[in-house]
Amino acid sequence: MLDASLKTQLKAYLERLTQDIEIVADLDDSPKSQETLGLLQDIDGLSDKVTLVVRHEDTGVRRPSFSIGRPGAEAGIRFAGLPMGHEFTSLVLALLHTGGHPSKTAQDVIEQVRALDVPLSFETYFSLSCQNCPDVVQALNLMAVLNPNVKHVAIDGALFQEEVDKRQIMSVPTIYLNGEPFGQGRMGLEEILAKVDTGAASREAAKLNAKAPFDVLVVGGGPAGAAAAIYAARKGIRTGVAAERFGGQVLDTMSIENFISVKETEGPKLAVALEEHVRQYDVDIMNLQRAESLKTTPEGVEIGFAGGATLRGKTVIIATGARWREMNVPGEAQYRNKGVAYCPHCDGPLFKGKRVAVVGGGNSGVEAAIDLAGVVSHVTLLEFAPELKADAVLVRKLRSLPNVDIITQAQTTEVTGDGSRVNGLVYTDRASGQSKTVALEGVFVQIGLVPNSAWLKDSGVALTRFGEIEVDARGETSVPGVFAAGDVTTVPYKQIVIAMGEGSKASLAAFDHLIRHSAPAEAPAEAATA
Structure with missing residues (x-):
């Protein structure tokens, strides 16, 4: 064997x-x-x-x-x-x-x-x-x-x-x-x-509330957050990382082949390596902490968490990343995990021999359709635009598969079901305006990411209409002492290697902020010349 x-x-x-x-x-x-x-x-x-x-x-x-x-x-x-x-x-x-x-x-x-x-x-x-x-x-x-x-x-x-x-x-x-x-x-x-x-949540909240303020408090444990924590800790300053799950979106990534110097790896392996690297330094890692609020105080910044804890930082780096974008159509929420799925690698084998749809014609959508075609009986890929947006090599591979149909100019309008599981998908043909139905048992949604920034709505941190945190070239936000990095920001091209670079840059900027704002005030002119 x-x-x-x-x-x-x-x-x-x-x-x-x-x-x-x-x-x-x-x-x-x-x-x-x-x-x-x-x-x-x-x-x-x-x-x-x-x-x-x-x-x-x-x-x-x-x-x-x-x-x-x-x-x-x-x-x-x-x-x-x-x-x-x-x-x-x-x-x-x-x-x-x-x-x-x-x-x-x-x-x-x-x-x-x-x-x-x-x-x-x-x-x-x-x-x-x-x-x-x-x-x-x-x-x-x-x-x-x-x-x-x-x-x-x-x-x-x-x-x-x-x-x-x-x-x-x-x-x-x-x-x-x-x-x-x-x-x-x-x-x-x-x-x-x-x-x-x-009783675990209340005990943990009490423990976190008792912690002294951090020089740099990183919110988020993905590539950007891990890089920020390492760069801060190497400066010898008090560093903490509060994350809902260490690794972030990387944990849901199957194959990584464009991480420079590493020919091929898998997301969970990289997430483990990230955490091990962070733990080599004197970093306080606090898992299962979902941020809910941010407010500034004379002493710095306070972050409130869903479990009731509050952590304080002289500076804060927000690296909360992004999550799968939802279609927001009738039936999607009702049939989530009952036929509506977001991870073809995880859930694909459960649809063996069944008919499924993939919504989204970018790289992730086309890759999902290719993977699923080897497991399910039939795949229907739906793309809103007139052409698929995936790389040409992926599109050629997809078109070569005998059990795949590709429908472009398709706007998904509803996921249907029998009350317990999915039985179809309704879309509008944007060229003709006609509404059409596809009978199937599964729908895999692959239409990109949405930033995890809703918790900052009333914080004073400026967001774009897409929910991305506005940052300058140093990772600074509109709130002094608050920095941001990674997929949650306006920095283009949501890639692991870019997120790591942005996290490192934000950490260096936070350190510079600490130096400038903790320096002693200049002596009065008369005292200096006495």
Whole structure:
């Protein structure tokens, strides 16, 4: 199952085990069960601390699946399906943590997990192509290792399609807790804890409120925010980063091939590297903090957050980035995650054999249509303009695919459904004025980004009519001491490398502001000549 190179790497990891592990496989006669058995036999043969038990009888659990636990104890982790692709790392970490290798998670978070005293049974539906799913799977697996009250099953939605249809799951990751819907989309360990530990938010707010003012407070943890934090910290000044999720929009980017000096990488990998780099410096990172207000005071700037916390900075750098732009048509909000999706890499496998539409003819829309064409039965791409706006090489590839229709001059006006899921899309032919309907089961929206700046509406920070923060060549905004960088600003060309440069520049400008405004006042003329 595993090639020689992967076996060598995995064997090196398994040498870190300090405790015995028991893997119990529940299999049937399907080809996927045979693949699963092959993988588990490879793992079993790589370490004498791993024992494999195979059961072919129906024990009431999903098949194929396997649990990972310690001999003589009830296993808290189960994989239903074959955890390869993005989930292979989740499998490796589950083995390591179950086998006694310590997690790098902060000790206070570990203690918070261990303190949970109620039964928590999680189920996570993932797809092997989803770059958001491993965060959820790994967080819940770690909770199951740390606390016997927690159980977690990670389920490959593409393999258990009947179950997905029954539960009407049309977006991954989708999480159930004790049989009830718990959440959708990327969630880290701290975010999950905040939902199950009801007192966590108030405790965190109290802790943040007690913090002294920062010399530079960065709001946002994407490429611009990370660069700003590093440049500020290197100046030896008190630096903090408050982010709703560290990595920002990069976390939702599948392939990155234009980041200079790095031939190819993936968004989640780059996000991890960004955070690791920031943590090398004396930077106070505060996650799960969504900014809601900004006001100036005689001492500097105050930022209010959704959880009730307030942080203060002598200077502030806003790097809150952007999010997927919505169509804002009837049915879009009603059927979000019920057929309306924004991440083709994550959710595409759930639409295997179905008909879908992609709205948007730029690079991201055409790339999405190309990817989906290999999974779904048919793709209809709709573009508002007379011509597709994507790069020529992508357009040629798209036009070569037999199961793709391209409709230009199409204005989407409605997403229709049966009350529980999408069943069609209505658009206006801008050339003829006629309204037309496309029967389908999924709509992937790829029409660009909108800046995350609505929270600044009454702050005095000048915004354009598109919601972008107006900045000068130094990243300064209309409010003294407040700077901005990245996709949330008027700087053109929303690219990772540009955001990093702008974050660095804003940080240098903030440092210059601090120097100029903290310098002692000049002595009176008569005193100077006395």
